[in-house]
Amino acid sequence: MAEASSSSSGYPRQVVYCGVCTLPPEYCEFGGTVKKCEEWLEENHPQMHAKLYSQEAIEQGLSALSVDAQKRAAKDAEKKAAKAVAAEAKAQEQRATSKVLIKRIERNKRKYVTAVQGLEAFGLDIKKVAKDFGKKFATGSSVTKIPGGGEEITVQGDLSDDIFDYVVETYKDVPEDNMECIEEKKKKPAS
Amino acid sequence: MFKKDITPGAKSKVKSSAQRGIRSKVLEQYPLLEPYIDDIMPKKEQLDLVKLPDRVSLYTLGATPLFFQHMDDPLMPHLTLIHRYPSCFNRLRIDRGAIRFVLSGATLMVPGLTSPGGRLPDDDDDEEGIYGEEELDAGEVVVIESEGKETACMVGVLKMGTEEMKKVKKGQACEAGHYLGDGLWQLSLG
Numbered sequence: 001m002a003e004a005s006s007s008s009s010g011y012p013r014q015v016v017y018c019g020v021c022t023l024p025p026e027y028c029e030f031g032g033t034v035k036k037c038e039e040w041l042e043e044n045h046p047q048m049h050a051k052l053y054s055q056e057a058i059e060q061g062l063s064a065l066s067v068d069a070q071k072r073a074a075k076d077a078e079k080k081a082a083k084a085v086a087a088e089a090k091a092q093e094q095r096a097t098s099k100v101l102i103k104r105i106e107r108n109k110r111k112y113v114t115a116v117q118g119l120e121a122f123g124l125d126i127k128k129v130a131k132d133f134g135k136k137f138a139t140g141s142s143v144t145k146i147p148g149g150g151e152e153i154t155v156q157g158d159l160s161d162d163i164f165d166y167v168v169e170t171y172k173d174v175p176e177d178n179m180e181c182i183e184e185k186k187k188k189p190a191s
Numbered sequence: 192m193f194k195k196d197i198t199p200g201a202k203s204k205v206k207s208s209a210q211r212g213i214r215s216k217v218l219e220q221y222p223l224l225e226p227y228i229d230d231i232m233p234k235k236e237q238l239d240l241v242k243l244p245d246r247v248s249l250y251t252l253g254a255t256p257l258f259f260q261h262m263d264d265p266l267m268p269h270l271t272l273i274h275r276y277p278s279c280f281n282r283l284r285i286d287r288g289a290i291r292f293v294l295s296g297a298t299l300m301v302p303g304l305t306s307p308g309g310r311l312p313d314d315d316d317d318e319e320g321i322y323g324e325e326e327l328d329a330g331e332v333v334v335i336e337s338e339g340k341e342t343a344c345m346v347g348v349l350k351m352g353t354e355e356m357k358k359v360k361k362g363q364a365c366e367a368g369h370y371l372g373d374g375l376w377q378l379s380l381g
Binding site for chain 2: 013015022023024026073077
């Protein structure tokens with residue numbers, strides 16, 4: 001967005017997007033995380049920060065609205081900010097409480113599959129993780145639906161300890177204490 | 192259309208014949224894009240089609256979304272594309288007060304466009320003529336910019352012709368298609 005001109009030269013135009021709320025920085029004020037956005041912008045694009053958050057710009061923005069509308073807008077912004085904070089807190093709490101289960105399931109005597117549940121709570125894309133598991137351990141690995149709803153990763157072979165180590169090492173977002181290995185014996189009906 | 196967060200469905204490659212079709216449709220709809228079409232969708236590149244909920248399909252090039260389409264409705268440009276080529280589309284401008292409503296997904300109402308801060312085609316205050324002179328009819332795809340900002344905040348389909356808007360000055364102006372911060376915007380294409 002270096003050129004502010006609306007002439008058609010110099011396309012494609014480079015646009016900077018805020019690293020916090022993903023909107024173009026001009027719109028950060030509507031995103032509910034203004035404080036963080038401002039800090040981010042100051043750090044990463046000081047020039048733009050100077051332009052957008054100067055005293056003049058703020059005053060100009062306010063004077064364009066009637067007093068009544070200003071009040072409403074402020075109230076709305078406050079609400080939105082509160083919502084954003086609450087959402088973040090909730091996400092963090094969920095992260096702290098949710099568990100990753102690594103299950104070793106007996107498939108046939110001496111043959112096992114390993115099921116991994118709960119990785120999605122840590123912001124991981126389980127499809128991708130499944131692919132990574134498959135690559136890392138050179139086994140079949142897939143995402144399967146579980147009866148209670150949701151999805152889990154099923155890896156062929158008894159890999160519970162290996163997966164435990166691998167997850168701890170590669171996905172730093174997942175705390176080690178939140179992971180658990182369990183064994184599940186499946187009784188197969190005699191056929 | 193994308194008020195809630197959405198999860199992308201199946202991703203498939205677009206046949207090169209279909210790709211040509213899309214290309215010509217885009218040019219037909221947005222003739223101003225012509226000089227840049229080779230940058231937007233190079234002939235040799237493989238486009239992808241991502242299926243989204245509610246029968247919306249999104250055309251992407253690698254990880255950059257380009258256009259989306261609901262069933263056989265007109266193709267609509269993704270906002271990142273608009274930001275790169277802003278002057279290639281029909282544009283309107285809303286006043287400051289309307290921004291926050293638009294960004295929370297409301298249907299755009301006419302007063303936001305007719306007030307002093309808003310701009311419609313053939314506006315007396317529009318000195319540079321960037322908002323065009325031709326009146327637009329209902330059903331056209333328009334890009335909504337906002338007062339005091341450089342980048343567009345929404346793209347949608349007009350519900351009312353601009354000429355009528357100037358006369359009536361109330362009612363719904365533009366159906367919310369895709370706005371900054373909605374599900375489509377948040378969608379990450381890995």
